[in-house]
Amino acid sequence: MKSGGSLSIWFFIGISLAFNGAVICAAGIYELMYPPVNQVVLYNLHANVWWGAVLLVLGLFFSLRFSPARERARMAGNS
Amino acid sequence: MNPALLLFSSSTLVHLSPVDLVIIIFYFALVLAIGLYLKEQANTGEDFFMAGREMTAWVAGLAFLSANLGSLELMGWAGNSYKYGILAAHWYWIGAIPSMLFLALIMMPFYYVCKTHSVPGYLKLRFGQDSQALSSISFALMTVLMSGINMYAMAVVMKVVLGWDINFSILVSSVTVAIYVALGGLRSAIFNEVLQFFLIWAGALLIPILGLIEAGGWDGMKAKILQNLTEQHAANPGAYTHLWSTLGNFGDNPMGINWAGIVFGLGAVIAMGYWTTDFLVVQRVLSAKDLRSAELAPIIGAAFKMLVPFIVILPGLLGLALLRDPHTGSLLHLVPADLAWSKEGQAQGLHGYDEVLPLMLARYCGPGLLGLGITALIAGFMSGMAGNVSAFTTVWTYDIYGALINKNATDEGKVRMGRWVTVIGVGISIGTAYLVMHAQSIMDYVQALFSFFIAPLFGTVILGMLWKRATKAGGFWGLLAGTLSSVGMYAWGKLDPSSVRYLALSDKAQDQAQNMFRALWCWLICVIVTVVVSLMTKPKSDEELKDLVYGLTPIPKQAHVSWIQSPIFWGIVVAIVFLILQVIFW
Numbered sequence: 001m002k003s004g005g006s007l008s009i010w011f012f013i014g015i016s017l018a019f020n021g022a023v024i025c026a027a028g029i030y031e032l033m034y035p036p037v038n039q040v041v042l043y044n045l046h047a048n049v050w051w052g053a054v055l056l057v058l059g060l061f062f063s064l065r066f067s068p069a070r071e072r073a074r075m076a077g078n079s
Numbered sequence: 080m081n082p083a084l085l086l087f088s089s090s091t092l093v094h095l096s097p098v099d100l101v102i103i104i105f106y107f108a109l110v111l112a113i114g115l116y117l118k119e120q121a122n123t124g125e126d127f128f129m130a131g132r133e134m135t136a137w138v139a140g141l142a143f144l145s146a147n148l149g150s151l152e153l154m155g156w157a158g159n160s161y162k163y164g165i166l167a168a169h170w171y172w173i174g175a176i177p178s179m180l181f182l183a184l185i186m187m188p189f190y191y192v193c194k195t196h197s198v199p200g201y202l203k204l205r206f207g208q209d210s211q212a213l214s215s216i217s218f219a220l221m222t223v224l225m226s227g228i229n230m231y232a233m234a235v236v237m238k239v240v241l242g243w244d245i246n247f248s249i250l251v252s253s254v255t256v257a258i259y260v261a262l263g264g265l266r267s268a269i270f271n272e273v274l275q276f277f278l279i280w281a282g283a284l285l286i287p288i289l290g291l292i293e294a295g296g297w298d299g300m301k302a303k304i305l306q307n308l309t310e311q312h313a314a315n316p317g318a319y320t321h322l323w324s325t326l327g328n329f330g331d332n333p334m335g336i337n338w339a340g341i342v343f344g345l346g347a348v349i350a351m352g353y354w355t356t357d358f359l360v361v362q363r364v365l366s367a368k369d370l371r372s373a374e375l376a377p378i379i380g381a382a383f384k385m386l387v388p389f390i391v392i393l394p395g396l397l398g399l400a401l402l403r404d405p406h407t408g409s410l411l412h413l414v415p416a417d418l419a420w421s422k423e424g425q426a427q428g429l430h431g432y433d434e435v436l437p438l439m440l441a442r443y444c445g446p447g448l449l450g451l452g453i454t455a456l457i458a459g460f461m462s463g464m465a466g467n468v469s470a471f472t473t474v475w476t477y478d479i480y481g482a483l484i485n486k487n488a489t490d491e492g493k494v495r496m497g498r499w500v501t502v503i504g505v506g507i508s509i510g511t512a513y514l515v516m517h518a519q520s521i522m523d524y525v526q527a528l529f530s531f532f533i534a535p536l537f538g539t540v541i542l543g544m545l546w547k548r549a550t551k552a553g554g555f556w557g558l559l560a561g562t563l564s565s566v567g568m569y570a571w572g573k574l575d576p577s578s579v580r581y582l583a584l585s586d587k588a589q590d591q592a593q594n595m596f597r598a599l600w601c602w603l604i605c606v607i608v609t610v611v612v613s614l615m616t617k618p619k620s621d622e623e624l625k626d627l628v629y630g631l632t633p634i635p636k637q638a639h640v641s642w643i644q645s646p647i648f649w650g651i652v653v654a655i656v657f658l659i660l661q662v663i664f665w
Contacts, residue, residue, distance in 0.1 A: 007116060009138060009270050013277050016109055020102055020281065020454075024447035027098045031445060040445050042289050048448045055281055 008071055014062025017055045025052030093240055093441040099450025106278070106454045107255060110271050110461070114259030117267045124490045127264035127497050128196060128473045129366050136372040138273055140379030142363040145272035147353075148279060149463030150456045151232050153391055157439075158432030160395025161413055163334045163589075164304075164319030165664060167395065168388045172322075173346040175384050176657045178354040180650050182364070183377035186355050188634045189544050190365060191373045193626050198358040198540065199478040205543040205627050206554030208482065213558055214539075215478035217532045218358060219471055223504055224528060226467035227511020233460035234512065239420070240437045241453070249512055252457070256464045257505040260472070261498045265366060268462070268469040272363075275458040276383075282448075282455030283390040286436075289443045290397035303400035307410050319399065322664045329585040329592075336592035340583070344595025348602045352537030353529065359470040370635060374646035381653045385660065391436075398435040402442075468504045472497050475504075530569070534598035535561025538605035546613075547621070547628045553613030561605025568597050 028048030035043075064070075095103075121127040134142070160167040195201045199218060203211035234248035259267045294300040301320050308319070318325045318332045325331040326338040354360060354377070367373035402411040411430070418424045419431035430438065440452040476497050481488050488496070539558040542549045571578050572593060580586040583596040624631050642648050 009273055012109065012113060012270065013274055016106075016274060017277060017281065019105055020278075020451055023098060023102055024451060027096075027445070027447035036445070041442050042293060043445070045289070045292070047285055047289060047443065048445050051285055052447065 007068055008066040010062050010066040011068065011071070014059045014064070014066060016059065018059025018063055021052045021055030021057070021059050023052070024048050025056055028052055093437065093449060093453075095241060095450060095453070096446040098446045099453065102447065102450035103454050103457065106458060107251075110255060110259050110274070113270050113274075114262040114267050117263030117270065121262070121264040121266060122494065124493045124497075126266065127494045128476065129362075130264070130266040130269055132366055133368045134269065134363075134366045134372070134376075136367060136375035136379060138269065139364055139367040139372060139376035141276050141383070142269040142272040142366075143360055143376055144380035144383050145276040145279075145462060146360050146363055146466040148276065148387065148459065149229060149466075150236070150459030151229055151463060153279070153283070153456070153459055154236065154433045154436050156391045157395040157398075157436040158413070158416075158434070160392040161398050161435045162395075162432050164332075164399075165322055165392060165396065166318075166325075166332060166334050166336075168322060168392045168664070169341050169345060171384055171388045171392070172657060172660060173341060174350040175354060176381050176653065177346060178350040179377045179381035179384065180654060181351065182355045182361070183374045183381075183646060184650050186540075186544060187364065187373050187377070188370065189627065189629075189632060190361065191367075191370050192632055192635065195365075196477045197474050198356050198361055198536070199474055201627075202539065202543070202554065203478070203482065205624075206539070206549075207551040209555045210539065210551070210558055211478055211482060213555065213562075214532075214536055215474050215482075217562065218474050218536075219479065221528050221532050222359065222467040222471040222474070223507045224511050226464045226471070226504070226508035228515055229460055229463040229467065230508055231512035231515050233457065235420070236433075236437070236456065236460075239434065249509060252461055252464065253505050253509050256461055256468060257502050260465050260468050260505075261501040264494075264497065265362065265469050265473070268465045269363060269366065271458075271465060272462045275455075275462040278451070278455045278458045280390065282452040283394070283436075283440075285448065286439045286443060286452075287389055287393040287397065290394060290401065290439065294397060294400050300397060300400045304396065307399060319396070320664075322661060324665055329587045333589075334592055335585060335587040335589045336595065337585075340588075340592055340595045340599075344599040347599075348534050348537065349529065349595060349598045351541070352533040352598070352602070356536045356540045357533055358474060359466050362470055362473060371640065371644075371646060375649065378646060378649045378653055382649075382656075385653070385656060394439045395435050398439055402435070402438060464505075464508065468501055468508065471504045472500045475500050530594055530598045530601065531562055531565045534602045535565065535605040538602045539609060542606060542609050542613075543628070545629045547624055547631060548613055548618050549609060550613040550616040550618050552616045553609040553611075556612045557605045557607075557609025560608040561601045564604045565597060565601035568600060572597075 199211045199215035234245040237243040237248040416431035419429045583593045
């Protein structure tokens, strides 16, 4: 999306997903190493590890695909 | 100790870890950063109020959907699916998809070609200033009320779920919304709506996935629901998991409604009214960069809307199948919010229907995931507020201030007014939030507001677009009669509860069924009054109606696009998938 500047909305979404994914994945790995006393239902599936990883990969894809440098290059190519 | 016991042993549903707080604080920092970044791109009226009319179909479509996907909606409909079963999915399918396609393929060309800034702006062009004034004032009233309701609902949820102080939640959320909308205008609101869309899916998608694993798949869930049915519905076991087969009679389903109420009340009036004339959602589509994008945007929104029941309706059904009292091991019975949030209810540890989503979140989500889920709810509430405030700001500036108070306002003056009105609108919303604290049922007011203003407005707009004989007087008196009759029927229902047998055709009709029929009647009254008055008054000439009415509006030729880029093709695809879903869940 053209935002009038060099930052696309998809870049912001990528940053958000990547940050949240990294934090969730890290929290899940910590739980793997130090299992909590009070575990959620289906803890054995370690959802925070793989779901955090999915969000991180998706976020990195959006962040890189719509990075400011790429957007500037694209806009320069269009003009 | 069983973790579920911990959840229920304190006064709040969940306890956040430092990791969860990091995720929530990051969200607030990000939305404020977006607002600051976009300030430089909101200098003209077109920029501030219409996001420069340069959004792609994807962004406009996701914002169009997200403006409706607030947390009040998510938690409310998850609660309704616990209460009414899969019937609640009608509000996402027949209550949305046909009307979104109708907006895209039939109505959008009129909105787009006449270059209006708002729905009341269209009414001014079609029916004159009286209709514009009536609809803009009623819309402005509705949006600030809705914004306040969103704010209060968020504060209550944060209190019940997290134990946060209500005043703190209202202050933090309102100041954040005021800053980012006042700085970046509609563009900022749209950015945050699209961000919220992704956060909601990221935060909520795990619940149905893990829930289905625990329940043993769809069939396992259905079997568990059958075991848990109350006596009332044990005689009709399909009522919770079938969309249409129990709608033959009012008494055969938990909602107390029949197929006519769903098809005509919901699908033909409430949904058509909301998705095609509520400026809150239509404004997002009007920001599209060209007509093809404006037509594709609601179709993209419709495609994703069909998927939303997976993260809203399914968790409610899974709650019905899986949630148990951790102390006794017996089925956990959720109750109406009024009862759950009363002092007696809190003392007994009762939970409201609307708490089913946070309960399921707490059931499966550990540190980090819980923070993301709560952030998704906060983002939903805040974008709901921001959507209402940005729509209010536009209607106030163009249709009240610019049309009635200062007709010579400059573009720069309108932007300045828009920024101030954003702050004032948030201030009024805060007042409304404290006002609705004394209301018995929040959703009752929400539904009442919709039936007061949206259903009759749809009657006026659709006749204006499709019937060139509709006159200025017909439009105004039809809209006024529809609105007043809806208020009157609501008051009658409150004063005399037995009137439900007339208003909703059955004394078994529950709240939602009553809303559907009230909307249907007031729409019919609006249409009949508009037609009768129009036939008695002088119509405008064809020349005056150019670009406003079907048959008199030349639709711009679009650059040649292949069939796969055509809005009609994707509209047909969405319609076919919609029909398949009805058959699968019949």
